[in-house]
Amino acid sequence: MQPVSLDCHQHMINIQNLSFSYGEQKVISDLNFTVRERDFVGIIGSNGAGKTTLLKMIVGLLPASKGEIRLFGQPVRKFKDWERIGYVPQKNAFNPLFPATVREVVMSGLYNNKNVFRRISRAQQCKCDDALEVMRIEGIQDKRVGMLSGGQQQRVFLARALINHPDLLILDEPTVGIDIETQAAFFELITHMHAHHHMTFLMVSHDIDMIQNYLGQEPVQRNGKINFYSRHSHELQNCAAEDLQHTLT
Ligand SMILES: Nc1ncnc2c1ncn2[C@@H]1O[C@H](COP(=O)(O)OP(=O)(O)OP(=O)(O)O)[C@@H](O)[C@H]1O
Numbered sequence: 074m075q076p077v078s079l080d081c082h083q084h085m086i087n088i089q090n091l092s093f094s095y096g097e098q099k100v101i102s103d104l105n106f107t108v109r110e111r112d113f114v115g116i117i118g119s120n121g122a123g124k125t126t127l128l129k130m131i132v133g134l135l136p137a138s139k140g141e142i143r144l145f146g147q148p149v150r151k152f153k154d155w156e157r158i159g160y161v162p163q164k165n166a167f168n169p170l171f172p173a174t175v176r177e178v179v180m181s182g183l184y185n186n187k188n189v190f191r192r193i194s195r196a197q198q199c200k201c202d203d204a205l206e207v208m209r210i211e212g213i214q215d216k217r218v219g220m221l222s223g224g225q226q227q228r229v230f231l232a233r234a235l236i237n238h239p240d241l242l243i244l245d246e247p248t249v250g251i252d253i254e255t256q257a258a259f260f261e262l263i264t265h266m267h268a269h270h271h272m273t274f275l276m277v278s279h280d281i282d283m284i285q286n287y288l289g290q291e292p293v294q295r296n297g298k299i300n301f302y303s304r305h306s307h308e309l310q311n312c313a314a315e316d317l318q319h320t321l322t
Contacts, residue, residue, distance in 0.1 A: 082109040082110035082111055083109065083110045083145065083146075084107050084108070084109055084110075084143070084145075084146065085108050085109060085110055085112075085144065085145060085240065085241045085273050086106075086107065086108040086131060086142065086143070086144060086241070086275065087107050087108075087142070087143040087146075088104055088105060088106045088107070088131075088140070088141075088142050089105055089140055089141045089142075089143075090103055090104075090105060090139065090140035090141070091103070091104040091105075091130070091137050091139070091140035091141070091142060092104070092137070092138050092139040092140055093123070093126055093127075093130060093135065093137055093138045093139075094138050095126075100123035100126050101123050101126065101127055101130075101296065101297070101299075102296065102297060103140070103296075104127075104140070104296045106294060106296075106301060108241075108273060108275055109273075109305070110240075110271070110273055111267070111271055111272075111273055111305055111306040112273055112274075112303055112304070112305055113263075113264070113267045113273070113274045113276075113287065113288060113303065113304050113305075113306070114274065114275045114276070114288075114301060114302070114303045115276055115277075115278055115284040115287075115288045115301070115302040115303070116275070116276065116277045116278070116299060116300070116301055116302075117277075117278065117279070117281055117284055117292070117299075117300045117302065118297075118298045118299040118300060119298050121298075122297065122298035122299050123297065123298070123299055124245070124277040124299060125162075125163055125245055125277065127299070128160075128162075128243055128245050128275070128277060130142060130149075131144070131149070131243065131275070132149075132158070132160050132243060133149045133150065133152065136150075144158070145157065156237060156239070157239055157240045157241060158239055158240070158241045158242075158243060159182075159234035159235070159237060159239035159241070159242040159243065160234070160242075160243045160244075161230050161231055161234045161242075161243070161244050161245065161247050162245050163245035163246050163249070163277070164246075164249070166223065166226060167218045167219045167221075167226055168219055169219040169220065170219055171217070171218055171219040172217065172219075173217070173218060174214065174215050174216060174217055174218065175205070175210055175213055175214045175215070175216055175217075175218055175221070175229050176201060176205070176214040176215065178218050178229050178233055179201050179204055179205060179210075179214075179229060179232045179233045179236055180193065180197070180201050180236070181233060182204075182232075182233035182234060182235075182236040182237050183197055183200065183201075183236055183237060200236050201236060203236075204232040204233070204235045204236040205232055207232065207235065207258075207262055208228040208229070208231050208232040208235070208255070208259070209228065209255055209258070210225065210228050210229060210232060213225065223250045224250040224251045224252065224255075227247070227248070227249065227250055227251055228251060228255065231244075231247055231259065238270075238272075239272075240272065240273060241272075241273045241274075241275070242263070242272060242273070242274050242275075242276075243274075243275045243276075244263075244274070244275070244276040244277065244278075245276075245277045246277050246278060246279060247259065247276065247278075248260075248278075248280070249279075256280075260280075260283050260287075263276075264287055267306050268306050269306075271306065284302050285302070287304065288302035288303060288304045289302060289304060
């Protein structure tokens with residue numbers, strides 16, 4: 074009988090022997106880590122541990138000093154399917170003179186090079202309404218984003234990332250500057266999306282309580298000062314059970 078493989082889900086991020094230095098300063102050292110379809114991975118670490126650096130390498134903004142990152146099986150430098158990935162960087166801010174409205178910015182999450190000149194469909198407008206409502210910014214949708222507070226702007230970035238229903242959402246401290254109620258609503262939303270809508274998450278957070286409540290008390294891996302917490306959505310166990318049944322029949 075073949076050994077049972079529990080790994081029947083696609084590898085969305087595969088990190089092998091990854092190291093990164095800024096000049097002489099080594100930030101990431103020999104990291105091996107995999108994020109599979111339907112994982113929720115939380116990254117916790119002290120200031121300066123290298124969390125943002127790691128996310129920037131994953132989305133191709135920084136090249137690795139050593140090792141490799143693959144996205145959906147492709148080396149990151151060759152990866153093209155960026156609409157499958159939503160990324161909300163840390164401490165985002167719009168220039169005060171940025172002319173677009175909140176609604177326009179959220180809608181821009183739906184565009185890629187191919188459909189930028191197409192007419193906006195009714196279904197797309199509905200997706201936008203949903204994203205605005207979830208982030209509680211429907212009341213300010215006609216305001217210019219450059220004029221909003223930091224917390225309001227952060228909600229706009231999150232709504233823009235959510236509108237596309239990406240397969241993988243990468244979030245760098247997504248709720249910094251957001252009030253407690255919206256933070257709680259946002260965590261509830263993303264954990265719901267993880268558990269019931271097959272979405273995969275990689276999130277840096279300083280909210281240790283939220284991470285441990287949802288992902289468990291103990292990290293699954295440590296690298297330097299970075300701790301990784303992880304949980305699969307329950308469908309993963311069904312998949313493992315299917316795999317077992319398949320092997321036995
Ligand atoms: N562009 C850069 N040039 C040189 N050093 C940098 C650069 N960006 C970050 N660093 C340094 O690399 C280390 C890791 O930074 P990084 O921003 O990845 O940490 P972090 O874990 O995200 O921290 P925080 O929790 O404060 O956001 C820090 O010591 C930082 O000073």
